[in-house]
Structures are given as structure tokens and as C-alpha cells.
Amino acid sequence: MKRVLNLRSLLITLVLGAVLFLFVVAFSQSEDERVPQLPKEVVRVFPADGDVNLRQDRIGIQLAQGYTGTLRLDRVEIPADQLQPITGFAGFSYTPGDEALGTPSLSEGRHCATARFWRATEAPETGIEYTWCFTAA
Numbered sequence: 001m002k003r004v005l006n007l008r009s010l011l012i013t014l015v016l017g018a019v020l021f022l023f024v025v026a027f028s029q030s031e032d033e034r035v036p037q038l039p040k041e042v043v044r045v046f047p048a049d050g051d052v053n054l055r056q057d058r059i060g061i062q063l064a065q066g067y068t069g070t071l072r073l074d075r076v077e078i079p080a081d082q083l084q085p086i087t088g089f090a091g092f093s094y095t096p097g098d099e100a101l102g103t104p105s106l107s108e109g110r111h112c113a114t115a116r117f118w119r120a121t122e123a124p125e126t127g128i129e130y131t132w133c134f135t136a137a
Contacts (some may be wrong), residue, residue, distance in 0.1 A: 115129065
């Protein structure tokens with residue numbers, strides 16, 4: 001009887017271990033699928049895709065060295081004089097609600113930014129676009 005109990009305990013332990021392993025694998029794969037892949041020219045965007053941020057937080061993109069570009073917010077081109085360079089990096093940002101620039105704060109809800117970027121030594125027509133969305137609160 002003692003031997004059957006040990007065999008049963010061993011089988012239950014193995015089944016529980018396998019279930020736990022499959023559970024961890026399933027959740028780690030779904031986590032990776034939610035992380036958007038940035039183009040190789042993009043170091044980071046902010047706010048990150050899917051983030052919730054304040055309506056007056058900066059919106060921008062950090063690019064690989066040697067790139068430049070433009071920014072649209074909700075399909076509206078941000079004028080070049082309202083884009084701030086990112087000190088020490090290639091890239092730029094826009095600050096909604098900046099009284100000095102006369103830019104309005106974002107409304108609450110979902111917004112999408114699109115950066116068009118290209119090598120600074122090439123024509124803008126050679127650029128590619130990347131779009132990400134976030135929620136303003």
C-alpha cells in the first residue's frame with residue numbers, strides 16, 4: 001500500500017509540474033506577442049504603444065543616429081517649429097499644452113502618432129512611417 005501511495009504522489013506531482021510549465025510557457029508567449037516590434041531605425045517611442053499618459057506629456061520618437069523626420073498626431077502634421085529635438089540623440093518630440101508654443105492639451109481618450117523618418121543625407125520621400133497609439137488621461 002505504501003508503494004502505491006508513493007507512485008500516486010509521484011504521478012500527481014509530475015502532472016502538476018507539467019501543467020505549471022505549460023501555464024508559464026503560454027503566458028510568456030502571449031506577453032511577447034503584445035510587444036510591438038519597432039523598426040530597426042527606431043530606438044524608442046514615447047509614450048510607448050498602448051500606454052496611458054497625461055494629456056500634456058511629451059510625444060516623440062528617438063531614432064538611430066543619422067535619421068531625421070516629421071511627426072503627425074491624429075493625422076495632423078505637427079509644424080517643424082513645434083518639434084523639440086531630443087538632446088544628445090536623433091529624434092524629436094512634441095509637447096501638447098505648451099503655452100509658449102500655443103499648443104492645446106490633448107483631449108482624453110485614444111490618440112495615434114505617426115513618425116515619418118529618413119536618413120538625413122537622403123530625400124524625405126525615401127522615408128518610412130511608424131504609427132503607435134496611446135491613451136491620454
